[in-house]
Amino acid sequence: MTISSTSAVTVTGVTRRFGPVLALDDVTLEVGHGELVGLLGPNGAGKSTLLSLVSGQRRPDAGQVRLDGRDPRDPRARTALGLTPQETGLPATLRVREVVDFVAGHYPEPVPTDELLDQFGLTDLGRRQTGSLSGGQKRRLAVALSLVGRPRVVLLDEPTTGLDVSGRTALWDAIRQYHASGGTVLLTSHYLEEVQALAERVVVIDRGNVLADDSLQAVLSRVGMRRVQLTDAEGVRREHLVPDSDAFVRDLVTAGTPFRDLEIRGATLEEAFGELVGQGAEQAAGTTHAGVTTNEGALR
Amino acid sequence: MSATTTTPAPAVGASDRPTRPFWALALLHLRYQFLETVRVPVAVLGNLLFPSLSMFFFVVPQRAVAEDPVVATVAVAGLGLFAVCSASLFTYGLGVAEDRQLPFYPFLRSLPTGPGPQMVARVLNGGIFSLFGLVPLVLIGWLFTEATVTPVRLVAGVGTILAVSVPFVLLGMAIGHALSAKAALPVVQVILFPLAFAGGLFLPPQMFPGWLDAISQATPTRAGRDLLVQATTGLEASAVALPVLAGWTVLFAVLAVLAYRRDEGRRFR
Numbered sequence: 001m002t003i004s005s006t007s008a009v010t011v012t013g014v015t016r017r018f019g020p021v022l023a024l025d026d027v028t029l030e031v032g033h034g035e036l037v038g039l040l041g042p043n044g045a046g047k048s049t050l051l052s053l054v055s056g057q058r059r060p061d062a063g064q065v066r067l068d069g070r071d072p073r074d075p076r077a078r079t080a081l082g083l084t085p086q087e088t089g090l091p092a093t094l095r096v097r098e099v100v101d102f103v104a105g106h107y108p109e110p111v112p113t114d115e116l117l118d119q120f121g122l123t124d125l126g127r128r129q130t131g132s133l134s135g136g137q138k139r140r141l142a143v144a145l146s147l148v149g150r151p152r153v154v155l156l157d158e159p160t161t162g163l164d165v166s167g168r169t170a171l172w173d174a175i176r177q178y179h180a181s182g183g184t185v186l187l188t189s190h191y192l193e194e195v196q197a198l199a200e201r202v203v204v205i206d207r208g209n210v211l212a213d214d215s216l217q218a219v220l221s222r223v224g225m226r227r228v229q230l231t232d233a234e235g236v237r238r239e240h241l242v243p244d245s246d247a248f249v250r251d252l253v254t255a256g257t258p259f260r261d262l263e264i265r266g267a268t269l270e271e272a273f274g275e276l277v278g279q280g281a282e283q284a285a286g287t288t289h290a291g292v293t294t295n296e297g298a299l300r
Numbered sequence: 301m302s303a304t305t306t307t308p309a310p311a312v313g314a315s316d317r318p319t320r321p322f323w324a325l326a327l328l329h330l331r332y333q334f335l336e337t338v339r340v341p342v343a344v345l346g347n348l349l350f351p352s353l354s355m356f357f358f359v360v361p362q363r364a365v366a367e368d369p370v371v372a373t374v375a376v377a378g379l380g381l382f383a384v385c386s387a388s389l390f391t392y393g394l395g396v397a398e399d400r401q402l403p404f405y406p407f408l409r410s411l412p413t414g415p416g417p418q419m420v421a422r423v424l425n426g427g428i429f430s431l432f433g434l435v436p437l438v439l440i441g442w443l444f445t446e447a448t449v450t451p452v453r454l455v456a457g458v459g460t461i462l463a464v465s466v467p468f469v470l471l472g473m474a475i476g477h478a479l480s481a482k483a484a485l486p487v488v489q490v491i492l493f494p495l496a497f498a499g500g501l502f503l504p505p506q507m508f509p510g511w512l513d514a515i516s517q518a519t520p521t522r523a524g525r526d527l528l529v530q531a532t533t534g535l536e537a538s539a540v541a542l543p544v545l546a547g548w549t550v551l552f553a554v555l556a557v558l559a560y561r562r563d564e565g566r567r568f569r
Contacts, residue, residue, distance in 0.1 A: 055410040078412035079317040089403025093339035094332075105328040106411040108317050149412075152308045183308040 006069035008033045008153045008184040009054055014063030016049055023049040025208035026063070031186060033152065036179045038199030038216075039188040046208045047188045051155050054186070055083050068152060079108060082151030084142040084159055092131030096122060096141060099130055100148060107149030120144040120174065136167040143171055153184045160194060172198060226266060230259040237261075319412045322420075329421030337429060351383035352436040358502075360444045370533055372447035374504065377457065377528045380437050382501040384430040384461055385521060388468035389475070389488045391426060396476025397484040400563065415560040419473060426469045427462045434458065449532050456531040464524035467545065470552035477559035495521045520548040 009031040016024040024046045031037050039047045052058045053065050056072030070077035090099060097113060104110035117123045120140045125133065130141065139160060146154050156175065160168040175198060179185050189195050195202060195216075202219045204212040212219050226245035230252075231237050242248045245264045252259065319325070359365055359375045366372050399405050408418075438454070441447040449457065471491070475484050496502060498512070499521020505513055516522040517538065523545040526537035 052406065057406050057409050075319045075412045075414045076317070078410060079319055081410065081412070083407060083410045085407035086403040089405075089407060091336060091404055094335060098332075098335060102328060102332045103411065106320060106325065106413055108320060150308055178308070181308060 006066070007031060008035070008068060009186060010064075010066040011050070011054070012064045012066075014050075014053060014060040014065060016046075016053065016058065016060050022208050024053075024060070027205075027208070027210055028063075029203060029210065029213065031153075031184060033184055034179075034182055035201060036175075036185045036199055037187065037201045037203060038195030039186060039203050039205060040192065040195055041188075041205035045205045047205055048157060050205070051083075051157055051186070051188065055081060055155055079149070080152040082146035082149055082154040084146045084156055086142070086157070090130040090133075090138060090141065093129055095127055095129055096133070097126040099141070100145065103145050104148045109150055110148050111150060113148075116144050116148055121170070135162045136164065139163055139167065140171065143174060147174075147178055151183070153186070154178065156185060156187045158189055159187065160189070160191065168194070226264055229261075229263040231261045233258040319414075322417055325413050325417035326420040326424070329418045330424050333421055333425040334428065337425060348433055348436055350386070351379055351433050352440055354379050354383070355437060355440045355444075360440070366445040369446045369448045370535075371504075372441065372445040373449060373533050374529050374535075376437060376441035376445070376447045377461075377532050378501040378504075378525060380434050380457075380461055381464065381499075381521070381525055381528055382496050383433050383437065384465045385468045385496060385501075385524075386492055387430055387433060388426050388465050389472045389492050391429070392422060392469050392472025393475040393479075393484045393488040394481060396422075396473055397479055397481040400477070401481060415557065419470075419556065419560075422473060423466055423469045427465060430462065430465055431458065434461065453532050453534070457528060460528050460531040461524075464528060464545065467520050467524075467549040467552045470549065470556045474552060474555035474559045477556065477563045495519055498522065500525050518544060520545055523548070 007030050009029070011027055011029040014024055014027045015022070027046070027050065029050075039050065041047050049058070053060055054067060054072055056067070056074075056078055059073060065072055067077045068080040072078060072081070094102075097117070100113045100116060104113060104116075111119075114123070117126055120143070122137070122140060122144065125137060130138065133141065139162065143156070143159055146156065154175075159175065160171050163171065172194070175185060175187075179198075185198075187195065187198060199216055202212065202214065202216050203210060204219070226242055226248075228240045228242055228245055228248055229237065230240075240248065249262070249264070320328075355376070359372070359379065364371075365375050472488070475487055475491075479487060498516050499505075499519045500508070500516060501521055505516050505522065505525075508516060517540060523541040526541040527545065529535050530537040530541075
């Protein structure tokens with residue numbers, strides 16, 4: 001990666017309130033150049049507020065935000081920034097090419113419009129007004145707009161919401177390509193699968209606090225849950241989330257509890273995330289849910 | 301999706317990439333705003349029709365006004381200025397307040413530019429559409445009244461009216477950035493009509509009592525009207541007109557910048 005004395009994004013002791021609501025509570029976060037970080041959290045957790053501070057749209061009540069070493073409220077800092085507009089926010093009467101030209105015109109060395117349209121499969125839509133695009137086409141345009149200025153840091157807020165599987169995969173490829181060429185990505189998503197597919201590092205936020213900040217693997221293993229499924233003596237399919245599946249099975253056998261069709265697999269990020277925000281794991285369809293149990297408890 | 305073209309710019313220390321030049325950004329925003337405005341033809345037509353209809357209702361039927369060359373010219377100038385003030389306050393007061401509620405607006409504020417180029421573009425765009433509105437007004441004045449103007453004075457008048465529109469565009473922007481669309485509408489109305497009346501845009505200020513004339517002299521509308529009347533008819537404006545207008549322009553510019561800085565888009569997450 002590029003050697004630079006400053007991080008791509010530095011957030012130090014940042015607090016932001018909206019009236020009585022504490023959106024961010026003394027949050028500290030550092031994102032180095034070339035990282036691909038996933039921001040996870042339920043709605044209202046503070047993810048969007050954090051992105052709006054990093055992009056200079058808002059100022060923190062306390063603490064400091066730096067983008068590539070500068071205050072993001074300084075326009076010069078934002079020459080290094082790319083951001084997706086919300087798809088519903090594209091100016092409906094303007095043509096695709098006009099919107100790209102307009103956004104590109106703000107940057108010192110933009111990607112030529114034709115190349116960008118080509119890369120995102122939008123060449124044939126260049127003369128269409130954005131109001132007439134489908135949801136998937138608008139999403140592609142939105143992500144294209146975030147990359148037109150050759151930014152060093154890209155903030156992607158829900159980049160593939162509402163896309164079908166092929167559309168999502170294509171956008172993921174574009175994001176991976178950008179990241180592979182040295183770009184820094186800070187991504188929020190409702191799709192845990194998306195964060196799991198793209199991010200190397202995961203930051204979990206809830207109620208304005210950072211609950212976890214670690215590599216994807218570490219966040220998964222920190223929760224360390226294994227999902228054990230089995231069918232018990234009454235023929236009921238049971239599911240247990242346990243920290244140590246080996247000990248669980250050993251105890252199960254030692255206790256002589258009858259079971260069949262034993263299945264063990266690692267917990268998904270979704271389960272880990274649910275555990276972190278204290279909501280318990282999602283109940284899998286068609287199985288009786290035992291919740292997160294200790295090995296002993298599961299056997300009683 | 302083909303070959304990588306969206307490669308990030310090379311690291312050159314802490315953001316040493318400068319923003320683009322001010323005027324390049326202002327022209328970029330002007331082009332964008334012009335396109336947005338013309339793609340909604342009703343808004344453009346409204347701007348063209350309003351001053352023309354006012355001429356037919358308030359000036360052409362009054363023979364005493366329409367048949368006196370100087371009075372008719374002053375009336376055209378007054379209505380022209382009212383049209384420009386109204387367009388500026390409504391387009392910018394209400395238009396900016398509405399824009400701020402659109403989801404594209406926070407995105408615009410994340411682009412590498414300060415408020416300057418966008419504001420300059422709004423002023424220029426306001427000027428362009430004010431000019432469109434003046435064309436039918438001048439034609440009606442020429443065809444249906446005795447209003448006269450030499451080509452030199454016409455050009456001077458158009459130049460003056462554009463210069464005079466600047467403080468009103470700035471005031472509109474200050475309102476638009478400070479208030480929601482719902483609040484901006486009544487505020488604009490409450491400001492516009494008293495200012496237009498006190499400024500002598502509807503009735504000539506020669507009819508005002510002394511105390512009202514004194515207040516009138518201090519308004520930006522009166523200062524603008526006097527300068528415009530001087531440009532189109534040669535009647536000398538009062539010596540305070542130019543400093544009064546300049547003072548308001550500076551004040552409104554400061555208010556517009558302050559309102560922009562305070563504004564953080566929608567007030568909720």
